[in-house]
Amino acid sequence: xxxxxxxxxxxxxxxxxxxxxxxxxxxxxxxxxxxxxxxxxxxxxxxxxxxxxxxxxxxxxxxxxxxx
Amino acid sequence: xxxxxxxxxxxxxxxxxxxxxxxxxxxxxxxxxxxxxxxxxxxxxxxxxxxxxxxxxxxxxxxxxxxxxxxxxxxxxxxxxxxxxxxxxxxxxxxxxxxxxxxxxxxxxxxxxxxxxxxxxxxxxxxxxxxxxxxxxxxxxxxxxxxxxxxxxxxxxxxxxxxxxxxxxxxxxxxxxxxxxxxxxxxxxxxxxxxxxxxxxxxxxxxxxxxxxxxxxxxxxxxxxxxxx
Amino acid sequence: xxxxxxxxxxxxxxxxxxxxxxxxxxxxxxxxxxxxxxxxxxxxxxxxxxxxxxxxxxxxxxxxxxxxxxxxxxxxxxxxxxxxxxxxxxxxxxxxxxxxxxxxxxxxxxxxxxxxxxxxxxxxxxxxxxxxxxxxxxxxxxxxxxxxxxxxxxxxxxxxxxxxxxxxxxxxxxxxxxxxxxxxxxxxxxxxxxxxxxxxxxxxxxxxxxxxxxxxxxxxxxxxxx
Numbered sequence: 001x002x003x004x005x006x007x008x009x010x011x012x013x014x015x016x017x018x019x020x021x022x023x024x025x026x027x028x029x030x031x032x033x034x035x036x037x038x039x040x041x042x043x044x045x046x047x048x049x050x051x052x053x054x055x056x057x058x059x060x061x062x063x064x065x066x067x068x
Numbered sequence: 069x070x071x072x073x074x075x076x077x078x079x080x081x082x083x084x085x086x087x088x089x090x091x092x093x094x095x096x097x098x099x100x101x102x103x104x105x106x107x108x109x110x111x112x113x114x115x116x117x118x119x120x121x122x123x124x125x126x127x128x129x130x131x132x133x134x135x136x137x138x139x140x141x142x143x144x145x146x147x148x149x150x151x152x153x154x155x156x157x158x159x160x161x162x163x164x165x166x167x168x169x170x171x172x173x174x175x176x177x178x179x180x181x182x183x184x185x186x187x188x189x190x191x192x193x194x195x196x197x198x199x200x201x202x203x204x205x206x207x208x209x210x211x212x213x214x215x216x217x218x219x220x221x222x223x224x225x226x227x228x229x230x231x232x233x234x235x236x237x238x239x240x241x242x243x244x245x246x247x248x249x250x251x252x253x254x255x256x257x258x259x260x261x262x263x264x265x266x267x268x269x270x271x272x273x274x275x276x277x278x279x280x281x282x283x284x285x286x287x288x289x290x291x292x293x294x295x296x297x
Numbered sequence: 298x299x300x301x302x303x304x305x306x307x308x309x310x311x312x313x314x315x316x317x318x319x320x321x322x323x324x325x326x327x328x329x330x331x332x333x334x335x336x337x338x339x340x341x342x343x344x345x346x347x348x349x350x351x352x353x354x355x356x357x358x359x360x361x362x363x364x365x366x367x368x369x370x371x372x373x374x375x376x377x378x379x380x381x382x383x384x385x386x387x388x389x390x391x392x393x394x395x396x397x398x399x400x401x402x403x404x405x406x407x408x409x410x411x412x413x414x415x416x417x418x419x420x421x422x423x424x425x426x427x428x429x430x431x432x433x434x435x436x437x438x439x440x441x442x443x444x445x446x447x448x449x450x451x452x453x454x455x456x457x458x459x460x461x462x463x464x465x466x467x468x469x470x471x472x473x474x475x476x477x478x479x480x481x482x483x484x485x486x487x488x489x490x491x492x493x494x495x496x497x498x499x500x501x502x503x504x505x506x507x508x509x510x511x512x513x514x515x516x517x518x519x520x521x522x523x
Binding site for chain 3: 213216220223225227230240241244275283286296
């Protein structure tokens with residue numbers, strides 16, 4: 001397939017009625033969804049880690065109070 | 069070198085006495101041809117189809133052998149015994165790979181005639197010498213990768229599953245090369261309309277040779293790391 | 298401590314994507330044969346290149362691990378491969394959408410990039426099962442590195458073999474990235490850069506999360522509870 005500029009750089013509006021724009025959108029949305037799902041999973045993990053850190057700090061403070 | 073010879077002799081002797089790999093592999097191959105007959109509902113196959121069936125069957129039969137390759141060593145402490153010996157650890161790789169090669173050779177001794185008998189349409193006689201090339205090169209690739217992956221998975225959980233899962237994608241280039249190379253050999257008529265099998269395409273043999281070289285070297289380079297404990 | 302570089306990476310990734318997307322939709326000209334559909338090219342091919350590089354880099358990091366026996370290399374190798382696998386899934390999905398739009402089928406066998414990717418995806422999908430099947434952490438890291446090296450060497454070979462085997466009857470659907478006219482090449486390179494930045498950023502986040510979890514586990518063991 002030879003790449004060639006079929007028309008001069010056009011604006012988005014002129015191409016939207018194209019029937020293929022649905023597929024293009026779908027591809028970009030799939031990509032975006034994957035990235036966002038990943039970020040969401042990381043956020044959940046971060047929440048878990050923060051909770052553990054808080055628990056640990058609380059128990060450490062308790063231990064210090066006991067040993068005093 | 070002597071070490072490899074000694075280990076190889078041990079492997080082959082054990083296999084000869086216990087007969088636990090090769091008969092199973094050969095039987096599996098022949099049975100698979102029968103299954104193919106019913107699955108395809110055809111009396112004969114030729115050309116690319118025949119090449120495909122032959123190679124897939126050989127590949128899956130090889131999986132059986134690969135699965136069993138290190139099992140005895142892992143279960144009965146053979147690894148520890150070997151590690152205590154003051155020898156180059158690659159010797160085990162060579163010995164196991166050569167024994168696997170031997171098993172594959174015997175497998176093909178049974179499977180290829182069985183294939184010619186049961187499923188192959190055009191007669192095999194003329195094509196047989198040329199067929200040896202993809203068979204040999206394919207076997208080398210399977211031996212190199214199969215031995216490496218067998219060593220990797222033998223001491224894991226679910227080793228029977230993990231072995232084929234790892235090996236099959238890695239062997240896809242071998243399948244491509246061998247199936248494509250054998251296809252014109254197994255044809256009823258050659259491409260230009262003449263009668264009889266076509267010639268052996270060299271491009272696929274080159275690919276197979278490259279694959280064998282690269283993965284042979286890699287297997288040699290990394291095998292030691294698998295045996296450390 | 299690591300937040301400044303993480304923040305810088307994230308911001309530059311977002312910026313790069315904004316620039317890339319603007320270029321894709323407002324600057325790059327419409328391709329003559331495929332029309333608007335060709336825009337997927339700027340998403341699919343950079344994903345593929347970054348993913349494949351990630352697998353090879355994972356192999357290189359594994360070599361470093363086996364040489365130095367420093368577990369940190371193994372961690373980096375693991376994250377690189379894991380991320381490349383996720384990007385690889387995106388490659389397959391976007392490629393499938395493109396195939397559907399171009400050919401009417403959700404899968405095509407005569408597109409070498411897509412087919413090679415399927416094989417590589419199936420191979421690297423076994424990486425995590427392999428790791429989890431080995432309990433001893435040192436052996437797990439070592440075996441994983443052996444796998445990463447073997448698979449990393451496999452990537453280029455597989456590509457070559459599949460390309461050779463592709464039928465030449467149908468022209469390649471997804472096109473090559475050579476002989477691109479100027480504006481398209483620029484857009485492609487910027488998209489590639491944005492994708493690489495995204496890969497680096499997500500890997501950094503993943504590494505930071507894993508290191509934190511390791512530190513946490515070590516500390517909680519010292520303090521005497523699980």
